Amino acid sequence: MKYRTHTCGQLRSEDVSTPVTLSGWVHARRDHGGLIFIDLRDRYGKTQIIFDESVNADAFAAAKSLGSEDVVTVDGDVVARPDEMVNANLPTGAIDVQCRELRVLSPAETTPFVITDRDSASEELRLTYRYLELRTDELQSNMMTRSKAYQSVRQYFHDLDFIEVETPVLMKSTPEGARDYLVPSRIHQGRFYALPQSPQIYKQLLMIAGYDRYFQIVKCFRDEDLRADRQPEFTQIDVEMSFVDEEDIYAVVEGLLRRLFQEFLGASLPDPFPRLTYAEAMERFGSDRPDLRFGLELQELASHVQKSDFNAFKSVLDGGGRVKGLVVPGGAAYSRKMIDELTAWIKQYHKAKGLAWMKVTSDALEGGISKFFSGDTQADIINDLGAGEGDLIFMVGDETKVALPALGALRVELAAREGLIPEGDLRPLWVTDFPLVEYDAEARRHVAVHHPFTAPNEEDLALLGTPEAKNIRSRGYDVVINGYEVAGGSIRIHSREVQQQVFDLLGIGSAEAEAKFGFLLKALRYGAPPHGGIALGFDRLVMLLVGTRQIRDVIAFPKTTSASSLMDGAPANVSDEQLRELGIALRTGGKA
RNA sequence: GGGACCGUAGUUCAGUUUGGUUAGAACGCCGGCCUGUCAAGCCGGAGGUCGCCGGUUCGAUCCCGGUCGGUCCCGCCA
Numbered sequence: 001m002k003y004r005t006h007t008c009g010q011l012r013s014e015d016v017s018t019p020v021t022l023s024g025w026v027h028a029r030r031d032h033g034g035l036i037f038i039d040l041r042d043r044y045g046k047t048q049i050i051f052d053e054s055v056n057a058d059a060f061a062a063a064k065s066l067g068s069e070d071v072v073t074v075d076g077d078v079v080a081r082p083d084e085m086v087n088a089n090l091p092t093g094a095i096d097v098q099c100r101e102l103r104v105l106s107p108a109e110t111t112p113f114v115i116t117d118r119d120s121a122s123e124e125l126r127l128t129y130r131y132l133e134l135r136t137d138e139l140q141s142n143m144m145t146r147s148k149a150y151q152s153v154r155q156y157f158h159d160l161d162f163i164e165v166e167t168p169v170l171m172k173s174t175p176e177g178a179r180d181y182l183v184p185s186r187i188h189q190g191r192f193y194a195l196p197q198s199p200q201i202y203k204q205l206l207m208i209a210g211y212d213r214y215f216q217i218v219k220c221f222r223d224e225d226l227r228a229d230r231q232p233e234f235t236q237i238d239v240e241m242s243f244v245d246e247e248d249i250y251a252v253v254e255g256l257l258r259r260l261f262q263e264f265l266g267a268s269l270p271d272p273f274p275r276l277t278y279a280e281a282m283e284r285f286g287s288d289r290p291d292l293r294f295g296l297e298l299q300e301l302a303s304h305v306q307k308s309d310f311n312a313f314k315s316v317l318d319g320g321g322r323v324k325g326l327v328v329p330g331g332a333a334y335s336r337k338m339i340d341e342l343t344a345w346i347k348q349y350h351k352a353k354g355l356a357w358m359k360v361t362s363d364a365l366e367g368g369i370s371k372f373f374s375g376d377t378q379a380d381i382i383n384d385l386g387a388g389e390g391d392l393i394f395m396v397g398d399e400t401k402v403a404l405p406a407l408g409a410l411r412v413e414l415a416a417r418e419g420l421i422p423e424g425d426l427r428p429l430w431v432t433d434f435p436l437v438e439y440d441a442e443a444r445r446h447v448a449v450h451h452p453f454t455a456p457n458e459e460d461l462a463l464l465g466t467p468e469a470k471n472i473r474s475r476g477y478d479v480v481i482n483g484y485e486v487a488g489g490s491i492r493i494h495s496r497e498v499q500q501q502v503f504d505l506l507g508i509g510s511a512e513a514e515a516k517f518g519f520l521l522k523a524l525r526y527g528a529p530p531h532g533g534i535a536l537g538f539d540r541l542v543m544l545l546v547g548t549r550q551i552r553d554v555i556a557f558p559k560t561t562s563a564s565s566l567m568d569g570a571p572a573n574v575s576d577e578q579l580r581e582l583g584i585a586l587r588t589g590g591k592a
Numbered sequence: 593g594g595g596a597c598c599g600u601a602g603u604u605c606a607g608u609u610u611g612g613u614u615a616g617a618a619c620g621c622c623g624g625c626c627u628g629u630c631a632a633g634c635c636g637g638a639g640g641u642c643g644c645c646g647g648u649u650c651g652a653u654c655c656c657g658g659u660c661g662g663u664c665c666c667g668c669c670a
Contacts, residue, residue, distance in 0.1 A: 032633090033626035048630065068620090085628055093630085110621060113603055116631070120619075121603060124662045177670035197670080224669040225593095348595070349666050451670040488670095561663065 003073055009045020013094045015078045020097060022047060023073045023105070025135070026066050028116065036063045040074060040097075043140050047092045049074050051099050062102040069108035069115065069135075075101040123552075127566040130557055142546045142554050145264060149542055150217060152263055153237055156256050162213040162239075167202035169195060169219070175516055176452050176506075178222035181232070189583030195221035198535055200451060201520055203240040204492055207531040208523045212242035217538060226561050229484065229540060229551045233559075237541075239489070240533030246477060246491060249532055250430060253479060253487060256536075257428060264545045267426050273479070277433040286324075286408020288434070291483030292427035294420040296411045298324045298404065301395060304381050310372035313356075316397040323397035324407055325356075327385050328414055331392025332359040342410070346396070350406035356395040360387045369395070412483065426544070428481045433457065436474040437505060445507040450476040452506055453499070453520075454490040455532075464501045479536070486541055489534025496524040 003023045011020065027041035036051040051063035066072065076099040087093030112129055113121030118136045126133040133139055154164070173180045173194035180194035196202075198220050206214045216238045223232060237256075241248060254273055261267040274292075281290050284297045301323045305313045313323045328334075343355040357368040358381075364370075365378040373381065387393060394410060396403045415421050436456050437446040448454060456464060457473040464472065479487035493499045499521060503513040513521065542554040552558040559565055579585065 028630075028632090030629050030632050031626085032629065035627040035629080037629055037632085039630070046630095050628085052627075054627085082628075085630090087630060090630080096628095110602065114620065114631095117604095117619090119604085122599090122662075124599090125603080127662090174670090178668085200670085222669060225667085227669085228664070230669070351666090448670050454670085560661085562661080564661095566662090 007044035008040050008042040008047045009091060011047055011078055011092050011095050011097070013080060016080045016095060018078045019076070020078055021073060021075050022049075022097060024071070025108075025115075026068055026070045026072060028068065029063075029066055031064070036060065036066075038063065038066060040072070041135075043144075045092055046090060048087075048090075048096050049076065049099050050079075050096045051102070055098060056100055059099045059102045062104070063099070066102075066104070067108060067110070069111055070104055071106040071108070073103040073105055074099050075103075124560075124566065127552075127558070127560060130567045134556065139553070142542070142548070143556060145546050146542045146554055149260060149264070149538070149545060152260060153215075153217060153256065153538075156259055157213075157215040157239075160213065160252065162215045163211050164216055165206060165211065165214055166216065167196070167199040167206075167218065171196050171202075174201070176448060178224050181221045181223050184582040184584055186582050197222050198236060199238055200453065201517070203238060203533060204453065204520065204531065205523055207240055207242045207492075208526065208528045210242075210529075212529070212531075214238075214240045214533075226559070226563060228549060229543065231539070231551055231555060231558055232563050234551070234555075235538040237536040237538050238533070239535065240531060242529040242531040244491075244530070244532055246432070246475065246532070249477070249489060249491075249534055253534055253536070257479070257481075257486075257541075260541065260545065261426060265426075269426060269428055273428045273430050275430040275432055278431055278435065278473075279433065281431050282404050282408075286404040286406070286411060287483075288431055289478065289480040289483055289485045290408075290429070290431075291412060291415070291421070292429060293422055293425045293482055294415045296326050296328070296415055296420065298326055298407050298411065299385050301325050301381070304373065304377055304384070305397070307374070307377050308372045310356075310369055313395075313397040316399075316403075319399070321397060321399045322403045323395060324403060325385070325393050325395035326407060326411055326414075327360075327387045328392040328394065328418070329388075330390050330418075331394075331414075332361075332390045334392055342394075342413070345413070346406050346410055350409045351402050352396050352398055352406035353402075354396075355410070356397070358393045358395075360389055360391040360393065362389050365393070423547075426481060428479060428486075431478045431480055432476075433473045434476045434478075435470075436460075436472040436476075436502075437470055439470070446470055446505060448502075448506060450474060450488065450490050452502060452508070452517075453492045454502075455493045456498070456502070461498075464498070464505065469505050475532070477534070479534075481544060484540050484544065485537070486544070487534050487536040489532065491530070491532035494524065494528040494530050496521055499524060 002021055005021045008022055008024045022040055024040040024042035027039040027046055030037040034053040038049045039046045040049050051060045053060045074097060076097040078095050079098045081094060081096055111132055113125055115132060115135045118133065118138050170183060170193040173182065173192060178197050180197065183193040183195065185191045185193060199216065199218055203214055218236055218238050219233055220236050221233050226232065258269045258271065261269050278288055281288055286298050302317055305317060305323045316323060339357055346352045346355050358365040358370040359367045360382060363379065364375065365373060365381065370378065385393065396407050434449050436449060436454065438449050440447045455475040457475055460472040463469050474490060476490035478485050493502060539551050539554055543551060546554060548554065557565065557567065564570060
């Protein structure tokens with residue numbers, strides 16, 4: 001039995017009078033009494049099938065009872081449509097297939113939602129029936145883009161002589177970083193594998209093994225809370241290279257991204273990508289992943305505040321904090337209610353103590369905290385900030401690590417509200433010179449900003465082991481596009497001594513380091529080349545390629561915000577027998 | 593761990609402000625008519641434990657408490 005000679009997206013005017021067989025899903029049925037149309041759909045497209053009572057009564061009778069999403073095979077002949085019936089919206093819109101014989105392969109029950117319209121059902125329902133949602137044009141298109149992107153990435157790295165190596169999914173739990181997903185061992189009861197947060201250590205060991213250009217498209221797992229752009233299992237393009245410095249990595253990554261965005265969007269990314277240090281990104285944008293598609297940059301207000309009578313801000317400056325602001329064009333029209341809402345928002349979500357504001361008139365400031373500034377200072381502020389009549393100045397004064405991120409969040413929020421974000425733009429950049437460590441109040445020690453194997457900046461190397469070590473810059477770098485962190489990496493430590501010093505800085509004692517990373521420290525003794533690498537978030541790249549803000553739109557079977565799969569019910573309880581085999585007794589019995 | 597919003601026919605929503613007899617609409621589904629539609633059209637019909645549990649009340653979809661589920665955000669995500 002032959003199911004198809006062509007796909008449902010294939011036939012054109014040139015095929016008229018060809019006998020064909022098509023198989024697919026009944027997308028829609030339009031019954032005109034003596035004439036029935038169905039749109040037959042597969043992943044290649046749709047073709048209209050005609051059943052004409054006067055041409056073939058048997059097929060016509062069979063078509064009477066067809067329902068949406070039935071799977072059928074149609075034998076028939078390609079016929080041209082009358083000129084005025086051509087559907088210009090469909091690639092196959094110039095022809096019909098006149099049905100000779102209809103075979104119903106698999107009738108479908110009424111679906112819980114209509115396949116033609118993804119918006120017609122809640123996400124909850126669509127996730128429960130994900131295999132139905134995957135039939136929609138939008139998701140099929142997304143998944144095909146994803147598939148082509150895999151191929152493009154592989155081709156790129158193979159052409160550059162990279163070797164693709166699979167690393168273990170069952171590995172040893174590493175204490176730093178995200179929470180691990182654990183897998184119990186049956187053979188070694190009471191012991192656990194961890195799923196990789198990334199193949200970080202393996203790829204470094206591959207460098208030591210001499211595989212000097214490695215890449216892998218690899219699943220990673222992090223047991224942390226989800227977001228619109230974060231799933232517990234996600235895919236990285238993992239890259240590592242030996243005998244390289246930052247510039248070599250930048251060149252390879254920029255080449256890949258330029259290729260992908262050119263191929264899928266016809267977009268030419270800048271060459272080279274602009275670069276910002278972490279410090280500059282924080283000062284100007286209040287974020288280490290700035291969205292460069294719009295302005296609203298953070299501006300310094302310290303000198304003006306010093307000349308004011310606003311003691312709240314002056315004491316912030318005296319205490320070593322910062323006062324910065326941003327100018328909202330036309331913001332003077334904001335109502336008091338809107339400003340109050342923004343104030344509540346920034347206090348609740350971004351820990352700022354408040355949000356000060358002043359409106360700009362022709363030559364002075366008014367409202368808000370303007371009364372604390374003299375006329376001359378007001379003029380200086382307007383001039384200095386490049387503000388104009390009708391603008392609004394927002395200000396935050398706080399300790400540095402609150403003030404800058406709060407204003408950064410405000411910047412993004414205001415740009416969205418004001419429609420200042422040009423959606424078609426793509427603005428990539430490198431962010432460099434991250435701090436090597438930051439203080440973790442909860443753990444009461446310094447932790448790695450990137451990871452513990454990141455090399456310190458050469459210029460700051462002398463500070464290792466001194467009290468100034470907390471200010472050391474790292475050789476880490478991120479790629480940011482439109483506010484999304486799409487890649488992150490670093491030049492790694494290849495010296496056992498430096499690695500030991502960094503562990504010391506992180507409060508990881510030699511015994512602990514030996515127990516947890518002994519195999520890496522040992523490997524570093526046997527001839528470790530200088531090396532570095534990067535990992536690109538593949539899902540986020542595909543999001544940009546298809547133009548969605550939701551990571552679930554580019555993953556075939558995603559999890560909900562609470563990390564469960566509505567379709568298959570994972571995670572689920574397991575039998576006592578399974579637990580017994582693993583030597584596991586539940587402490588609380590779990591939630592039934 | 594915290595905050596906000598949401599949960600009512602198969603589906604998307606309205607209704608709840610001010611508790612009260614038959615809870616509506618559209619789409620889908622079923623039946624009928626219809627030979628050029630392509631989201632076909634017209635006529636008719638069926639379809640509801642108002643997420644779940646408890647409380648208040650003569651009476652709860654509506655008010656209160658809890659709980660489950662979904663979405664977004666803060667924390668978290670080396």
